Amino acid sequence: MRTLEQTTQEVLDLAAKHFQLPAGSLAAGDDFFKKLGIDSLQTLEMLSRLENHFGIELPDYEVQGVSDFKTLAERIQSRL
């Protein structure tokens, strides 16, 4: 079982890799919409990426209003 810290780090790594950002350039408290500049279609793509990586289903309404990596990781953690 992953810890929340591990989950958060994996989310950060996944986002950095996908958006081709330097490792360590994203922080848990960052607003990912602002930091990554993603639109609604890219949000859906990111959701698929996270679900495939963690092997979970993360309904959109559970992450609606979430904008920072840490809270996103918490939502993921509750589905692991």
Next chain:
Amino acid sequence: MKTFTGKTLRWGWHEGIIELTLDHAPANEIGTAMLAELEKFVAALGALVPETSVCIIASARKAVFSAGGDLRELYATAAATPEKERSAGVRAFLERIHAVLNALDGAPFVTIAAVHGACLGGGLELALACDMIIADKMARFAFPELRLGFIPGFGGIPRLKRDLGNAFVRDLLFTGRTVNATRAQSVGLVAQLAGEGEALKIARSTAAQITKYDAVTRTAAKKFMKPIPHEELRREIDLFCELFTRPAVMAALKKFIEDSGPMPYLP
């Protein structure tokens, strides 16, 4: 007409396989422009049927198969129409799109939707009219219509019910959530999963296999196993028009088209 390039889509025929490519910025919204070209496509099928085994429908847009009905156009048209005439206008559009999707649904060749990215609302209804959905593993599917106060209007519920269990149908409709391709495959919505960016390639190899079988048998099998739910489709149009005339729908549409948030498909 073996090839066509329009403003919203194009098609080409090669060795028994038609490829219909949706290419309408930004997200392959199905409005009057795409509908007119889909009608042109269906009209052209008659001449192609004798030498066609498979039709693949795919998207040229980067992150989307189709975001569904053109809600901006729907709102603008409805807003410019006297309230008493709105229902008739929507009904006329629905009758036309149903005619197109029924023709695809019952086409005497195999139809494959090669889906990548977002496949929402009317886009999913287009895919559901096909015999098989081959999905990129990053694809996502949803029926977000209830957030606007109406139901899917392009035949979504009858076709979903035809193919899948009601538990999943209700989950999809009542929550409006998107589901990923793996989940969609597990419930039988998706026939085959493709790697990232590989859905069209997999669809082409599947089509090449399908062309090897006898056309008469294939057509008979399709007709036997995939009846078109005409009665339910008629009732869907009636229910859509009934719901659409409520003031809350116009308010929800206005809110949606003004929403620039990352999840505008959710309320």
